[in-house]
Amino acid sequence: GQNIDQPTEMTATEGAIVQINCTYQTSGFNGLFWYQQHAGEAPTFLSYNVLDGLEEKGRFSSFLSRSKGYSYLLLKELQMKDSASYLCAPYQAGTALIFGKGTTLSVSS
Amino acid sequence: ETGVTQTPRHLVMGMTNKKSLKCEQHLGHNAMYWYKQSAKKPLELMFVYSLEERVENNSVPSRFSPECPNSSHLFLHLHTLQPEDSALYLCASSQSPGTGGGSPLHFGNGTRLTVT
Numbered sequence: 001g002q003n004i005d006q007p008t009e010m011t012a013t014e015g016a017i018v019q020i021n022c023t024y025q026t027s028g029f030n031g032l033f034w035y036q037q038h039a040g041e042a043p044t045f046l047s048y049n050v051l052d053g054l055e056e057k058g059r060f061s062s063f064l065s066r067s068k069g070y071s072y073l074l075l076k077e078l079q080m081k082d083s084a085s086y087l088c089a090p091y092q093a094g095t096a097l098i099f100g101k102g103t104t105l106s107v108s109s
Numbered sequence: 110e111t112g113v114t115q116t117p118r119h120l121v122m123g124m125t126n127k128k129s130l131k132c133e134q135h136l137g138h139n140a141m142y143w144y145k146q147s148a149k150k151p152l153e154l155m156f157v158y159s160l161e162e163r164v165e166n167n168s169v170p171s172r173f174s175p176e177c178p179n180s181s182h183l184f185l186h187l188h189t190l191q192p193e194d195s196a197l198y199l200c201a202s203s204q205s206p207g208t209g210g211g212s213p214l215h216f217g218n219g220t221r222l223t224v225t
Contacts (some may be wrong), residue, residue: 031211042113042216043152050211081116087152091211096142096165099152 002026004100006088012078020103022088032071033097035087036039037108043099044085061091083107097098099103115200115217117148122190123225130185130220132200140205141183143175147196158183159205190224198220199203 012018024032033051035043049055049064049071061074073086085100085102092098113134122128134141143155152159158177172194174186183200199219206214 018154033211035214040197040221041219043214044216046212048213096140096157097214098152098154101151108210 001090002090003097004088004090006086006103008101009104009106011108014078014080014107014109016078017074017076018078018105020075020086020088020105022071022073024069024071024088024090024100026069026090027091028092028094029085029092030093032062032064033087033089033091034071034073035089035099035102037087037102039084046086048091054106065108070098078107080107080109113200113202113215113217115198115220116218118218119221119223121223122187122225124190124192126190127186127188129187130198130200130222132183132185132217134181134183134200134202134215134217136202136213137213138204138212140203140212141180141203142201142203143183143185144199144201144216145196146199146219152199156185175216189224190200190222192224195222195224 005023034046037043047062059076064071085098085104087102089097089098116131140159145153154167155169156175176184197219200217201214
């Protein structure tokens with residue numbers, strides 16, 4: 001089974017930096033996905049971390065520590081359009097993705 | 110047309126109706142999925158098809174019946190639903206999870222279902 005923990009809600013202002021944490025417990029861990037989902041829309045793929053460390057992709061970066069069962073998504077230079085839910089999903093080899101409850105981020109001006 | 114397409118976008122049905130949701134992917138993937146997303150709840154995996162074979166049924170009630178006629182098409186047949194089945198139903202595709210590597214899911218825009 002899996003256990004995924006993320007904060008339910010976060011708020012930030014435009015231009016700021018925000019870090020969304022995710023802790024997980026899972027067997028057969030292969031890597032960790034982050035998805036973004038705007039209200040009423042489909043989730044879209046942001047990142048997939050397999051190795052420990054930070055991977056940067058534009059304004060978004062994702063970090064993984066396999067030994068600690070911990071990941072975070074770092075969003076820089078926040079924009080209003082970044083208001084969305086951010087879903088953490090640890091990947092178990094050979095299985096379909098199971099998602100956490102997600103973190104709803106509200107960005108204000 | 111590219112990506113994952115779901116129809117209809119919105120559906121209202123009575124509890125005695127029978128309807129079907131359709132999903133089509135143009136990404137060359139060999140696995141397809143149905144997820145359910147209710148208000149204030151996480152995405153719930155319903156069914157997984159890999160190479161047109163159902164590989165996972167996540168304790169879904171029999172009033173939901175999936176069908177995968179080929180690797181590009183997936184249906185969800187609905188009958189005698191309950192009001193609590195009202196939700197956003199999302200289809201997704203990827204390379205088969207059995208390949209071991211983490212292949213990202215590509216989601217359709219979903220069908221917003223309301224059961225009256």
